[in-house]
Amino acid sequence: MAILKLYSSSVTACTRRTATVLHELKIPFELIEVDVLSGAHKTPEFLKFQPFGQVPYIDDDGFILYESRAICRYVAAKHPHSGLIPTDPKAIALFEQATSIELTNFEPSAGKAGLPFYLKKLGWRDDLEDVPANLEILDKKLDAYEVILSKQRYLAGDTLTLADLFHLPYAGFVSLGSDIMTRPNRPNVARWYNELVARPAWLAYQDGVKTTTEY
Amino acid sequence: MVLKFYASPFPVAGGGIVALALAEKQAAFDFVPIDLKTKEQKTAEYMALNPFGKVPAINDDGFVMYESRAICRYVDEKFAGQGTTLVPKGTKERALVEQAVSVESMTLFPPLDKVVWEVVVKPERGLAPDQAIVGKGLKEISDTLDVYEGILGKHRYLAGDDFTLADLVHCGYLPFLVEKGVDIMTAKERPNVARWWNELMSRPTWVKLQAEGMKSTV
Numbered sequence: 451m452a453i454l455k456l457y458s459s460s461v462t463a464c465t466r467r468t469a470t471v472l473h474e475l476k477i478p479f480e481l482i483e484v485d486v487l488s489g490a491h492k493t494p495e496f497l498k499f500q501p502f503g504q505v506p507y508i509d510d511d512g513f514i515l516y517e518s519r520a521i522c523r524y525v526a527a528k529h530p531h532s533g534l535i536p537t538d539p540k541a542i543a544l545f546e547q548a549t550s551i552e553l554t555n556f557e558p559s560a561g562k563a564g565l566p567f568y569l570k571k572l573g574w575r576d577d578l579e580d581v582p583a584n585l586e587i588l589d590k591k592l593d594a595y596e597v598i599l600s601k602q603r604y605l606a607g608d609t610l611t612l613a614d615l616f617h618l619p620y621a622g623f624v625s626l627g628s629d630i631m632t633r634p635n636r637p638n639v640a641r642w643y644n645e646l647v648a649r650p651a652w653l654a655y656q657d658g659v660k661t662t663t664e665y
Numbered sequence: 666m667v668l669k670f671y672a673s674p675f676p677v678a679g680g681g682i683v684a685l686a687l688a689e690k691q692a693a694f695d696f697v698p699i700d701l702k703t704k705e706q707k708t709a710e711y712m713a714l715n716p717f718g719k720v721p722a723i724n725d726d727g728f729v730m731y732e733s734r735a736i737c738r739y740v741d742e743k744f745a746g747q748g749t750t751l752v753p754k755g756t757k758e759r760a761l762v763e764q765a766v767s768v769e770s771m772t773l774f775p776p777l778d779k780v781v782w783e784v785v786v787k788p789e790r791g792l793a794p795d796q797a798i799v800g801k802g803l804k805e806i807s808d809t810l811d812v813y814e815g816i817l818g819k820h821r822y823l824a825g826d827d828f829t830l831a832d833l834v835h836c837g838y839l840p841f842l843v844e845k846g847v848d849i850m851t852a853k854e855r856p857n858v859a860r861w862w863n864e865l866m867s868r869p870t871w872v873k874l875q876a877e878g879m880k881s882t883v
Contacts, residue, residue: 501812502772515760517767524760543730543739550732553770555717594716 451511453663454479454525457499458506459486460658461572463565463619464518465506469659470618471522473651475529476665479508487574519549522612534612541607548606548613555594556617559587563630564623571626578627585628592630592639599638614642618652667695667883671714672721674698676874679733680721682837684879686737688870689833690748694723696881733837734766737830751830758825765823765831768809774838776805781841807849810858817857821864832865840866 456472456479458465472479484490484505492503500507500516507516515521526534536545563584569575598605605613621643625631631643646652654662670687672680687694699705699720707718714722715731722731725743730736741751753759780802783794816823823831839862843850850862865871 501815502768502809504772513757513760515764517764517771519771520760520763520767523763524756527756527759539742540728542742543728543735546735546738547730547732548735550735551717554732557771558775591717594718597716 454511455482455509456480456506456659457482457484457496457509458659459484460655460660462486462505463561463568463623464504465659466619466622466655467518467616468506468508468521469655469662470649470651471534471612471615472525473654473662473665474534474615474649475525475532477525477529478663478665480661480663481659519553519612519616522616526612533609534615536606536609536611545606545611545613548604548611549616551605552613552616555591556588557620559584559591560617560620560624563588563628564620564626567627568623581627585624585630588624588630592636595642596636596639599642604642614646615651618646622647622652666726667693668726669697669724670694670721670879671697671699671711671723672879673701674879676879677841678837679719680879681840681874682834683721683723683733683736683740684874685833685836685870686740686751686830687882688874689751690740690744692740692744692748693882695883696879698879734770734830734834737833741830749828751833753827753829762824762829762831765829766834768823769831769834773806773809773835776802777838777842780806781838784845784847785841803847803849807852810849810852810855813861814855814857817861822861828868832861836865836871 454472454477456465456468458468458481460481460483469479469481484496486505490496491500491505497503499509499514502516504516506518506521507514508521510524515524523535526532530537536542563581566575566578566581570578595605602608604610605617621631625643625647632640634640670683672683675681676684699711701720705711706715706720711722712718714724714729717731719731721733721736722729723736723739725739730739738752752762780799783799783802787794813823820826822828839850851859853859
């Protein structure tokens with residue numbers, strides 16, 4: 451069976467998300483670099499696999515899949531013992547609630563605040579104009595997170611799931627320019643955040659995602 | 666105790682897609698209207714159900730959850746033996762549904778949300794739409810629908826040949842545009858999208874929901 455191929459830039463947010471989960475699951479993968487700065491993801495050859503012209507996509511022994519969260523769900527489903535997706539019916543529902551919280555209540559503002567900090571760090575673009583307004587929105591959302599995380603250790607319950615890991619790229623990027631994730635008035639958010647960014651799977655690709663065949 | 670379903674009384678947006686999912690699953694529920702005009706969703710009582718202060722939410726005999734797409738998944742699992750299967754069980758089939766649901770959330774919905782705010786919400790508050798935002802948003806939506814055109818040329822629905830959650834989630838916000846006279850879903854240049862959209866809008870569950878509104882089944 452062929453090694454899982456991850457087609458992407460080595461540094462983009464959604465690739466970091468995907469690679470973090472692959473690392474958590476100890477899945478060997480080959481990174482095939484797509485040069486997004488020169489528009490390699492918009493060529494007809496690329497669009498045949500990912501018609502929206504976005505990275506990443508995977509080729510798992512011939513099965514093509516895109517959308518980082520869908521990829522993460524697929525690989526976690528193949529490794530049910532990991533617990534990254536629960537199996538008990540109510541736990542699954544709370545997991546789905548948590549993944550939806552991430553994409554509707556976290557990503558919009560954390561992405562718009564975090565990505566500019568990250569792109570500036572990469573030297574790709576220096577434009578922080580949208581950041582303050584989005585930090586303000588994120589600040590209010592994190593107050594709700596504080597309520598949730600004061601009752602349970604992780605976003606879906608007391609065990610780590612994909613829902614927590616999905617936050618990593620943008621939570622990490624926001625912290626490049628703001629202390630919003632670790633303020634003393636939200637001790638539970640800080641506790642949860644600090645645990646996430648200390649995970650080896652996140653730290654492994656700080657300088658970019660690379661082919662990983664051994665763990 | 667029967668499932669309690671909290672939402673705005675209009676069969677639109679997040680509440681609308683949960684109502685549609687409940688109908689697809691032939692599920693019994695008790696509808697509890699939440700008045701957005703008086704900001705009932707921001708009261709302490711409601712926020713005990715959803716700390717983000719948004720509708721919809723459910724209370725299924727003490728099991729509380731929110732986030733419309735998550736509620737649809739829960740309803741699909743709970744009533745697995747009846748109605749339409751919204752998320753298939755096979756690993757690859759399920760992955761393709763998740764792929765399509767992710768496209769809706771991450772690529773289609775953000776500009777759609779902005780356009781709906783401008784052309785629906787602002788006029789309700791006596792404010793004029795910002796045409797620059799509307800124009801930019803519609804272009805982004807149109808570009809995404811161009812990709813859908815290719816996908817829907819290969820199979821009947823977004824994730825394959827069966828109606829799934831991936832199609833259902835599109836019924837929340839796109840109808841707002843159609844109601845405002847934006848014909849983006851039935852543009853002649855995208856016959857596959859038009860075919861798919863017309864199929865969605867003529868699903869008996871959808872037609873009944875729009876005609877009768879949000880109603881308890883009990």
